[in-house]
Amino acid sequence: MNPRALEQVVQLREREQERVGAVLAEQERTRQRFVTSISQLGDLLDQAGATGALPPTLASNLGAYKLSVLDMADRHRTALARHESQMDQTRLALHEAFRRREAVAQLHERRLEEGERALLVAERKRTDDVAQTVWLRGRA
Secondary structure (H helix, E strand, C coil): CCCHHHHHHHHHHHHHHHHHHHHHHEEEEHHHHHHHHHHHHHHHHHHHHCCCCCCCCHHHHHHHHHHHHHHHHHHHHHHHHHHHHHHHHHHHHHHHHHHHHHHHHHHHHHHHHHHHHHHHHHHHHHHHHHHHHHHHHHCC
């Protein structure tokens, strides 16, 4: 593969890595919203207070409210666990994208070094040929 093609592949791998990194960043923002929401639901439960001093109808309503908030918090925790599992998969994909980009970048670097070495060898050969020609002419 020529150096330009390898350079393009390196750029494609970099874009892939950036894309996966952006997805992970968005997932982190969503995770943070889940955590904040769960915390706010806990605060709502704390603010609801005790039902013991209330008339039976209000106590029943407050109890139903608390159960609803607890149920919602539980659903949020379940969704958060599922979301964090997806984040783990995205982290693995990011690691894999980084590894692929790094492998192609190293190959590109080796090919550039090989090309530079080939140019140096060709230049030395040309210099040696010129020197040999001058030396041979000097002997004649």
